[in-house]
Amino acid sequence: xxxxxxxxxxxxxxxxxxxxxxxxxxxxxxxxxxxxxxxxxxxxxxxxxxxxxxxxxxxxxxxxxxxxxxxxxxxxxxxxxxxxxxxxxxxxxxxxxxxxxxxxxxxxxxxxxxxxxxxxxxxxxxxxxxxxxxxxxxxxxxxxxxxxxx
Amino acid sequence: xxxxxxxxxxxxxxxxxxxxxxxxxxxxxxxxxxxxxxxxxxxxxxxxxxxxxxxxxxxxxxxxxxxxxxxxxxxxxxxxxxxxxxxxxxxxxxxxxxxxxxxxxxxxxxxxxxxxxxxxxxxxxxxxxxxxxxxxxxxxxxxxxxxxxxxxxxxxxxxxxxxxxxxxxxxxxxxxxxxxxxxxxxxxxxxxxxxxxxxxxxxxxxxxxxxxxxxxxxxxxxxxxxxxxxxxxxxxxxxxxxxxxxxxxxxxxxxxxxxxxxxxxxxxxxxxxxxxxxxxxxxxxxxxxxxxxxxxxxxxxxxxxxxxxxxxxxxxxxxxxxxxxxxxxxxxxxxxxxxxxxxxxxxxxxxxxxxxxxxxxxxxxxxxxxxxxxxxxxxxxxxxxxxxxxxxxxxxxxxxxxxxxxxxxxxxxxxxxxxxxxxxxxxxxxxxxxxxxxxxxxxxxxxxxxxxxxxxxxxxxxxxxxxxxxxxxxxxxxxxxxxxxxxxxxxxxxxxxxxxxxxxxxxxxxxxxxxxxxxxxxxxxxxxxxxxxxxxxxxxxxxxxxxxxxxxxxxxxxxxxxxxxxxxxxxxxxxxxxxxxxxxxxxxxxxxxxxxxxxxxxxxxxxxxxxxxxx
Numbered sequence: 001x002x003x004x005x006x007x008x009x010x011x012x013x014x015x016x017x018x019x020x021x022x023x024x025x026x027x028x029x030x031x032x033x034x035x036x037x038x039x040x041x042x043x044x045x046x047x048x049x050x051x052x053x054x055x056x057x058x059x060x061x062x063x064x065x066x067x068x069x070x071x072x073x074x075x076x077x078x079x080x081x082x083x084x085x086x087x088x089x090x091x092x093x094x095x096x097x098x099x100x101x102x103x104x105x106x107x108x109x110x111x112x113x114x115x116x117x118x119x120x121x122x123x124x125x126x127x128x129x130x131x132x133x134x135x136x137x138x139x140x141x142x143x144x145x146x147x148x149x150x
Numbered sequence: 151x152x153x154x155x156x157x158x159x160x161x162x163x164x165x166x167x168x169x170x171x172x173x174x175x176x177x178x179x180x181x182x183x184x185x186x187x188x189x190x191x192x193x194x195x196x197x198x199x200x201x202x203x204x205x206x207x208x209x210x211x212x213x214x215x216x217x218x219x220x221x222x223x224x225x226x227x228x229x230x231x232x233x234x235x236x237x238x239x240x241x242x243x244x245x246x247x248x249x250x251x252x253x254x255x256x257x258x259x260x261x262x263x264x265x266x267x268x269x270x271x272x273x274x275x276x277x278x279x280x281x282x283x284x285x286x287x288x289x290x291x292x293x294x295x296x297x298x299x300x301x302x303x304x305x306x307x308x309x310x311x312x313x314x315x316x317x318x319x320x321x322x323x324x325x326x327x328x329x330x331x332x333x334x335x336x337x338x339x340x341x342x343x344x345x346x347x348x349x350x351x352x353x354x355x356x357x358x359x360x361x362x363x364x365x366x367x368x369x370x371x372x373x374x375x376x377x378x379x380x381x382x383x384x385x386x387x388x389x390x391x392x393x394x395x396x397x398x399x400x401x402x403x404x405x406x407x408x409x410x411x412x413x414x415x416x417x418x419x420x421x422x423x424x425x426x427x428x429x430x431x432x433x434x435x436x437x438x439x440x441x442x443x444x445x446x447x448x449x450x451x452x453x454x455x456x457x458x459x460x461x462x463x464x465x466x467x468x469x470x471x472x473x474x475x476x477x478x479x480x481x482x483x484x485x486x487x488x489x490x491x492x493x494x495x496x497x498x499x500x501x502x503x504x505x506x507x508x509x510x511x512x513x514x515x516x517x518x519x520x521x522x523x524x525x526x527x528x529x530x531x532x533x534x535x536x537x538x539x540x541x542x543x544x545x546x547x548x549x550x551x552x553x554x555x556x557x558x559x560x561x562x563x564x565x566x567x568x569x570x571x572x573x574x575x576x577x578x579x580x581x582x583x584x585x586x587x588x589x590x591x592x593x594x595x596x597x598x599x600x601x602x603x604x605x606x607x608x609x610x611x612x613x614x615x616x617x618x619x620x621x622x623x624x625x626x627x628x629x630x631x632x633x634x635x636x637x638x639x640x641x642x643x644x645x646x647x648x649x650x651x652x653x654x655x656x657x658x659x660x661x662x663x664x665x666x667x668x669x670x671x672x673x674x675x676x677x678x679x680x681x682x683x684x685x686x687x688x689x690x691x692x693x694x695x696x697x698x699x700x701x702x703x704x705x706x707x708x709x710x711x712x713x714x715x716x717x718x719x720x721x722x723x724x725x726x727x728x729x730x731x732x733x734x735x736x737x738x739x740x741x742x743x744x745x746x747x748x749x750x751x752x753x754x755x756x757x758x759x760x761x762x763x764x765x
Contacts, residue, residue: 026270033185033273041185049178079222083248084178087270 003140010136017133022126027089043134049088050127056081057120064113074112075104092122165280166191169213173203173231174220174246179269183218183246186273192280200226204234211239215283218267221247221254229261233406236262237399240290242282246271260402293352293392352392361385362396371404 017023030042038044060077063070082097096119103111170192174180177198184196195214197203200223207214217235221228232243245258248269258266264282267275354362365382366374376394383393 029270029272030182033189038185045178045181048181052177076222079249080176083220083222083269084176086248087176087179087182089270 006136006140010133010140013129013133013136017129021091022122022129024089024091024094026086030088040138043137046088046130046134049084049090053081053084053123056084057123060116064116069109069112071104071107071112075101078104090123090126093119093126096122165283167193168280168283169193169215170195170279171203171206171214171217172196172219173200173217173223173228174198175223175225176220179220179246183271186271186276187218189273190277199223200228200231204231207235207239207241214241216242216244216279218244218246218279221245221249221258229257232258232261232263233403237403240286242286244279244282261406262399262402293389293395352388354396358383358385358388359396362393362400366397366400371401 018027027042030045034041056077060074060081063074063077078097078100082094082101085093085097096115100112100115100119103109103115170187172180172183172187172194173196174183175198180196180198184194187194195206197206200219203217203219204226207217217231219228219231223231228245228247232245235241235243242264243262244265244267245263246267246269247254250268255266264286265279352358361383362379365379368382369375369378374397376390376397379397380388380390380393
């Protein structure tokens with residue numbers, strides 16, 4: 001079927017997301033929740049995440065512009081962001097968040113800013129990849145993706 | 151799930167359909183959590199606001215079986231919510247956080263969480279959360295003896311011992327049981343042999359709690375042991391275990407309040423300005439109110455009485471607090487605190503300001519201030535601030551002088567005890583110049599009228615400022631206190647607003663506030679002039695300021711104890727921190743008062759006012 005190549009493509013896309021460390025097991029947990037009632041659950045959650053976390057990113061940006069840096073506030077914001085990111089299984093983003101928090105704790109402004117830039121990059125990259133992934137998945141049909149072997 | 155099947159066979163399908171309330175401000179996490187829970191076949195309600203969650207819980211206590219909440223939330227700290235739920239509704243609460251620091255987890259446990267999960271949560275973890283509900287029911291059943299819930303749990307409980315069908319169940323639960331039991335035990339729950347007693351489940355009503363608080367106060371928070379408390383309370387069918395677990399909760403509450411109290415004190419200080427106004431207003435009005443109060447509720451008295459010395463006071467964290475909802479601070483209510491630290495004044499002032507949202511219901515009017523100031527007086531343990539001297543002249547408190555004891559229990563953690571609409575704000579303001587009423591115990595309506603009292607002892611500040619005013623204020627406060635207390639009655643459970651114990655405090659505070667106010671006024675008034683006048687408050691004993699926080703609720707429920715109040719036993723409810731914040735002028739006197747109160751035998755610093763607890 002013409003779907004097969006697409007399915008294969010989807011499968012390989014998915015695999016590389018995991019292999020390259022963009023996603024972790026949590027993403028699989030989300031996939032497990034896909035069912036007839038929630039065929040697009042994963043996409044919904046990811047969409048919601050990007051929408052909501054944009055606000056956090058903005059707040060972090062603003063907070064990083066202040067001088068001097070308020071590390072405790074930054075840490076708090078990042079804590080929230082990290083929680084969100086870990087909920088969708090955004091592995092690299094989560095790692096950057098953790099690193100950022102370490103820098104906050106040690107009061108390393110330079111480290112914070114650098115890490116944040118990196119974090120934003122990872123965040124944007126993941127978003128693009130997931131958008132592509134979901135687009136393809138939608139073409140194939142929701143349940144197909146759900147049935148992908150883990 | 152097989153376990154589910156086993157468990158639910160024959161019964162109402164539990165855990166299927168278990169009603170869970172999920173709270174998380176992060177929409178992504180909330181969506182995920184809700185979906186996971188639904189996948190476990192629970193009946194899920196989600197909300198991103200802690201306040202909404204509390205509201206839902208308060209509306210109908212039997213609407214939910216379990217609460218899962220995030221720790222970090224913008225509108226209310228997850229731990230606070232946890233406390234509230236634990237105290238008011240006695241529902242199992244599971245904390246969720248992305249942060250798994252041992253310290254945080256410990257905090258969760260000490261605040262009464264029955265579990266602490268790390269985000270992101272996996273479905274496997276959620277599949278077992280029903281055990282917390284069962285466990286709690288089982289515990290309650292043991293304690294109270296009766297099965298109020300026709301849940302299959304009982305079947306399970308019985309089955310736990312059985313090997314056959316429940317074999318799996320048992321095994322599955324075993325591991326967790328150990329952990330859970332630890333937590334449970336930590337909560338002071340003496341796990342009785344489940345099948346041993348079938349006593350009716352104990353509901354800690356306002357009345358009962360009041361007695362409890364009184365007993366604790368009498369014994370002194372340090373010395374309060376369940377057995378003795380039980381004896382003092384002299385309530386039929388109450389077991390030592392019931393008391394023990396309740397005491398545990400109470401202690402936690404107090405501890406928490408003391409932290410909050412400090413904050414509140416600060417806040418109170420800020421609010422201080424309002425106080426002066428209060429004083430003015432309150433002076434006459436307050437007194438007048440008192441008379442009305444005369445009829446005072448038993449509540450008041452009870453409240454005071456039950457004001458556990460330290461604990462209650464601790465609750466008052468909000469120094470000004472009683473009414474100060476959420477005012478952390480010790481600073482707020484200082485009425486009672488005088489003892490503690492000279493902050494009392496601050497507290498009072500804070501209290502005044504606090505009356506946030508509290509309606510200035512003329513609490514005074516309605517409230518017969520029969521707060522048992524007397525009782526309060528003796529609370530030696532508590533350093534009640536509440537012991538409002540029975541201001542004779544002001545005698546607002548008819549009869550009871552209960553103001554004296556008005557330990558205004560500050561609501562510690564919570565900003566003034568959720569002065570909910572019912573809040574009886576002792577605000578004398580209604581009578582007088584509102585500002586004063588800071589003492590008004592903001593009654594939180596939660597059901598416990600008492601709890602709602604957030605006595606905001608605005609008086610404190612005022613006292614300092616205006617001599618004359620202070621007097622009035624005190625009265626105001628007192629009056630308010632009485633009223634508030636009255637309103638609050640009800641169950642202890644109601645402490646809706648943050649401080650579950652608020653209600654207690656309120657009530658207690660109302661009275662004390664008055665006295666406190668009066669006292670404060672006195673103190674403030676270096677000249678003794680006022681002091682003397684109010685001296686009549688004597689019943690109040692050493693500045694029993696109504697530390698709003700310390701208002702002991704006789705109701706027992708609302709402890710609103712102000713941490714500082716409890717000084718007596720060394721339990722400073724309010725945090726002595728505010729020392730610095732005392733009103734400069736009278737700081738000295740207040741401080742003295744505070745110490746006096748602590749000892750309850752010293753003269754008040756206030757110009758020789760020997761408000762000693764003549765109560």
